Amino acid sequence: MYKIIIDSCGELSEELKADGHFSNVPLELEVDGYMIRDDESFDQKDFLRRVKESIKGPKSACPSPESFMSAYEGPEENVYVVTLSSKLSGSYNSAVLAASLYEDEHEEHKNIHVFNSKSASIGETIIGLKIQEFEEAGLPFEEVVAKVEDHIASMNTFFVLETLETLRKAGRLSNLKAMIANTLNIKPVMGSTKEGTIQQLGQARGMKKAMVQMVQDAIKCTKDCEKRVLAIAHCNCPERAQFVKEQVEKLAKFKKIVIVDTAGVSSMYANDGGIILAL
DSSP: OEEEEEETTSOOOHHHHTTSSEEEEOOEEEETTEEEEOSTTOOHHHHHHHHHHOSSOEEEEOOOHHHHHHHHOSSOSEEEEEESOTTTOSHHHHHHHHHHHHHHHOSSOOEEEEEEOSSOTHHHHHHHHHHHHHHHTTOOHHHHHHHHHHHHHHOOEEEEOSOOHHHHHTTSSOHHHHHHHHHTTEEEEEEEOTTSOEEEEEEEESHHHHHHHHHHHHHHTOSOGGGSEEEEEESSOHHHHHHHHHHHHHHOOOSEEEEEEOOHHHHHHHOTTOEEEEO
16 A cells, blocks of 8 residues: 655645545745645635735745654555655655654554655656556555656756746845846746756747747657656646647647646746646
8 A cells, every 4th residue: 555645836636636545745835924724725816816915925834744744644554755846945854854753653664755856836746646657557665766766857847937026026036137027028938957946948028939938848858758747737827738738739749748727835936827847
């Protein structure tokens, strides 16, 4: 028996929620002193309204070790944990500490491995699906871990933002650069590094051109597309997700394409109108 635990930056589709093997451990969000739990109670529209009206911008707090320890409980012998990139959040360190504490406090042996996704959002979900694929194939725990770590090393995550305001408010972008980008309708194409940080890969005038460029960049750096799952997460813009899917299908054939709406933490990063692509 196995379970796959993903911190709430990783979206779970309704299908995965009903699967029985997947669960989320929620992060906490805060906007101007208002606390929001990133779980089933998350109200995306209310959150985006608060973010838009906020002067300081939103913040997030990783789950406590106790939250992860509680998720580790149960009859499952193999427990796999997928967290937001350790370069972006303390979620990974919290999950690792929880695994050590769990072993100290329990006599029965349980296999627990924490994966640093070096990604975010739907990238974490893809890793969860890969874990399930190897588990259902009957591979032993150690082999599942090794193969999934290899898969993480080959993954890429891309995103395009409608607005740079959240990055500006968080101090990650100068006021001048944000103003110029908004005035000229310049949309940066962003992506993950192999270390799990964020980098700008390019830019385009307008969202449609930026999304096309994002898809082209993604396909260009991906091998064996037909063996991979490609996932698209959108923040309150399903029509853009569909557009990205159509652009992907023009260039390559994938094993499966998944589209989900962003949950809390991903909505904070993507902001209203943002698109995330992972493969």
